[in-house]
Amino acid sequence: MTSLTGRTVLVTGANAGIGYWCAEQLAAQGARVLLGCRSPERAAVAASSIRRHVRDADLDVVPLDLGDLAAVARTANDVRERVDAVICNAGVKAASREARTADGLDLMIGTNALGHFALLAGIAPVLADDARVVAVGSIAHRFARIDPGTIDAPWTGSSLRQYGRSKAALMSLTFELDRRWRGTARSALCAHPGYAVDPLTPERDGLAPVARIARTLTAPTRVLVQGKDGGALPIVHAATSPDATGGDYWGPGGLLEFRGAPARVRAADEVRSPTVGGALWSAAERLTGVRFDV
Numbered sequence: 001m002t003s004l005t006g007r008t009v010l011v012t013g014a015n016a017g018i019g020y021w022c023a024e025q026l027a028a029q030g031a032r033v034l035l036g037c038r039s040p041e042r043a044a045v046a047a048s049s050i051r052r053h054v055r056d057a058d059l060d061v062v063p064l065d066l067g068d069l070a071a072v073a074r075t076a077n078d079v080r081e082r083v084d085a086v087i088c089n090a091g092v093k094a095a096s097r098e099a100r101t102a103d104g105l106d107l108m109i110g111t112n113a114l115g116h117f118a119l120l121a122g123i124a125p126v127l128a129d130d131a132r133v134v135a136v137g138s139i140a141h142r143f144a145r146i147d148p149g150t151i152d153a154p155w156t157g158s159s160l161r162q163y164g165r166s167k168a169a170l171m172s173l174t175f176e177l178d179r180r181w182r183g184t185a186r187s188a189l190c191a192h193p194g195y196a197v198d199p200l201t202p203e204r205d206g207l208a209p210v211a212r213i214a215r216t217l218t219a220p221t222r223v224l225v226q227g228k229d230g231g232a233l234p235i236v237h238a239a240t241s242p243d244a245t246g247g248d249y250w251g252p253g254g255l256l257e258f259r260g261a262p263a264r265v266r267a268a269d270e271v272r273s274p275t276v277g278g279a280l281w282s283a284a285e286r287l288t289g290v291r292f293d294v
């Protein structure tokens with residue numbers, strides 16, 4: 001385990017699921033962790049839980065609603081300390097076609113991809129000279145096509161495909177950020193948690209309670225999938241390991257990338273394309289009204 005004493009990591013969506021486990025694991029390694037959460041109450045529950053499991057955890061809550069660009073700008077303005085790493089974890093899944101952010105953007109694209117784009121642009125001035133950004137992608141990015149010209153257009157097809165598009169967009173923007181940061185000590189990379197579910201996750205008071213019967217019935221699936229604590233591992237690895245570098249994509253190394261120890265995995269050519277990434281960057285600036293000069 002790398003000691004992270006002296007490093008500050010901002011984790012978005014740190015009050016639940018994989019984000020919570022990233023925060024707990026980072027705190028256990030000595031990092032100062034900023035919990036980026038939209039609910040003060042859920043953030044307080046998560047912080048208390050981390051403190052129960054990690055003595056002397058160094059934590060702070062950063063109010064963050066990625067589905068509201070004015071709120072994201074306020075958050076960026078409020079973060080005044082140096083940030084060494086950002087884990088762009090918060091995400092919405094299975095939203096309907098009608099679901100919108102406060103700014104009228106498609107909820108999944110607006111939150112998962114554009115909200116993080118605006119956040120990173122806003123906090124760029126406080127990022128350390130060697131800062132690392134890790135975007136949480138998904139296996140689902142491989143089943144989606146991204147057209148930067150229509151990224152916020154009304155969509156057809158399944159909600160899962162649109163979710164995959166939002167994850168592909170976040171990954172494409174992250175690889176583009178890494179290209180724009182070349183020649184500096186900053187880096188951006190992606191990681192995914194595989195297939196991570198609550199019933200296989202260790203219990204934490206106040207977080208995602210799962211009935212004992214559901215835990216028992218789900219236990220045999222552990223051969224294929226994993227808990228959210230396991231899902232956090234490739235993401236924390238990408239954010240902290242000297243072995244991980246800009247432009248990497250990490251995920252679980254087991255069967256179908258559903259579970260297993262962190263390994264380098266393959267990202268779709270489309271999300272690695274500089275042409276797509278460059279066009280998507282311009283679209284993200286237009287849709288958010290936020291200029292991200294690198």
Ligand SMILES: NC(=O)c1ccc[n+]([C@@H]2O[C@H](COP(=O)([O-])OP(=O)(O)OC[C@H]3O[C@@H](n4cnc5c(N)ncnc54)[C@H](OP(=O)(O)O)[C@@H]3O)[C@@H](O)[C@H]2O)c1
Binds near residue numbers: 015092
């Ligand atoms: N679980 C998997 O198998 C899997 C697979 C591939 C990728 N992923 C990705 O991994 C990430 C975490 O997934 P999970 O399974 O841990 O999900 P989860 O348990 O539903 O947690 C999602 C987190 O995102 C936060 N969030 C949602 N909308 C937000 C907003 N507008 N502003 C700020 N925070 C917001 C949630 O906060 P609230 O509590 O306030 O809603 C929550 O903390 C997501 O990006 C997901 O796409 C998960």
